[in-house]
Amino acid sequence: MKHEITGKPGTEAVVLSAGLGGAAAFWAPQRAALEEHFQVIAFDQRGTGRNAAPLPEGYTIGHMADDVVEVLDAARIERAHFLGHALGGLVGLELARRHPSRLARFVPVNAWAKVERHSERCFDIRIGILKSQGPAAYVAAQPLFLHTAPYMAAHYEKLDAEIAHGTAHFQGEANLLKRIGALRAFDARADLATITAPTLVAASRDDLLVPWTASQALVEGLPNARLWITETGGHAFTVEQPEPFNAVLIDFLLER
Incomplete structure (x- = not known):
C-alpha cells in the first residue's frame, strides 16, 4: 500500500482514514495541526487514488483494516492513533x-456501528444516480451529501474544481x-463493549x-468514549x- 509519513519523526503516529471516496486529501484541513505534534500516516484506500486496483469479490471492512496493519508494518510502527471519517x-x-x-486513541467522525436506514x-x-447518469453525475451530486448549503454557495468555484478532479479520478463503478x-x-x-481504546466520537447535528x-449510539456502546x-x-x-474540531482533536490525542 502506497502511503506517506509526514510530521515530527520519533513522535507518536496518527493514521488518517478517509470515507467512501477513500482519498487522503480529505484530511488536508487537519494535517498541519497534527504534524506539529505527531507523525502523520496518510494513504488512499485500496481501490482509490494512488492505490487504485480492482477490488476482489466479497470485499469487506476487514480487508480495509488489514490494509492499515500493512501500512503500519511497512512504517515499522507498532501502535498508532486512528482518525477515521464515516467508512474510515x-x-x-x-x-x-x-x-x-x-x-x-481512536477518533471516529460521523461514523456508526451499523448503517442507519436513512x-x-x-x-x-x-x-x-451513478447507474442512470454515470460517474460525472454521481460526483457532481456528492457535495449535496457532504456539505451545508451556505458552504456550497460560498465555495462554488472550489467545489467545481473538486468535482472535475473527482470525475477525472473516479474510483470506478x-x-x-x-x-x-x-x-x-x-x-x-x-x-x-470489548473496544476499550480511549475514543472521541465526533459528529455534526x-x-x-x-x-x-448514530454517533450517540457509538458512545453508549463503547466503554471508554x-x-x-x-x-x-x-x-x-x-x-x-476545521478549527474547533482540530483543537479538540489535538487535546484528546495528547491526553495522558
Missing part, C-alpha cells in the same frame, strides 16, 4: 476488533459498489448523510469548520 471510522472499529494492540436510502439514491457493499454489511454492535444519533458535537458543518464539518 468503521475501519477503525474493525482494527480495534481484529488488532486491538495496534490502536492507541443512510441506506441516501446510498440507494447515489447508486441510482465496480470498486465503489464493493466499498458501499462493505459498509452496508458491517455491524460492530455486538462487540462495542446537521449531517444529511449520517444522523448524529465521549461525544463531541458541532451544531453545523454537515457530513464534512472537518472541512467546513
Whole structure:
C-alpha cells in the first residue's frame, strides 16, 4: 500500500482514514495541526487514488483494516492513533476488533456501528444516480451529501474544481459498489463493549448523510468514549469548520 509519513519523526503516529471516496486529501484541513505534534500516516484506500486496483469479490471492512496493519508494518510502527471519517471510522472499529494492540486513541467522525436506514436510502439514491447518469453525475451530486448549503454557495468555484478532479479520478463503478457493499454489511454492535481504546466520537447535528444519533449510539456502546458535537458543518464539518474540531482533536490525542 502506497502511503506517506509526514510530521515530527520519533513522535507518536496518527493514521488518517478517509470515507467512501477513500482519498487522503480529505484530511488536508487537519494535517498541519497534527504534524506539529505527531507523525502523520496518510494513504488512499485500496481501490482509490494512488492505490487504485480492482477490488476482489466479497470485499469487506476487514480487508480495509488489514490494509492499515500493512501500512503500519511497512512504517515499522507498532501502535498508532486512528482518525477515521464515516467508512474510515468503521475501519477503525474493525482494527480495534481484529488488532486491538495496534490502536492507541481512536477518533471516529460521523461514523456508526451499523448503517442507519436513512443512510441506506441516501446510498440507494447515489447508486441510482451513478447507474442512470454515470460517474460525472454521481460526483457532481456528492457535495449535496457532504456539505451545508451556505458552504456550497460560498465555495462554488472550489467545489467545481473538486468535482472535475473527482470525475477525472473516479474510483470506478465496480470498486465503489464493493466499498458501499462493505459498509452496508458491517455491524460492530455486538462487540462495542470489548473496544476499550480511549475514543472521541465526533459528529455534526446537521449531517444529511449520517444522523448524529448514530454517533450517540457509538458512545453508549463503547466503554471508554465521549461525544463531541458541532451544531453545523454537515457530513464534512472537518472541512467546513476545521478549527474547533482540530483543537479538540489535538487535546484528546495528547491526553495522558
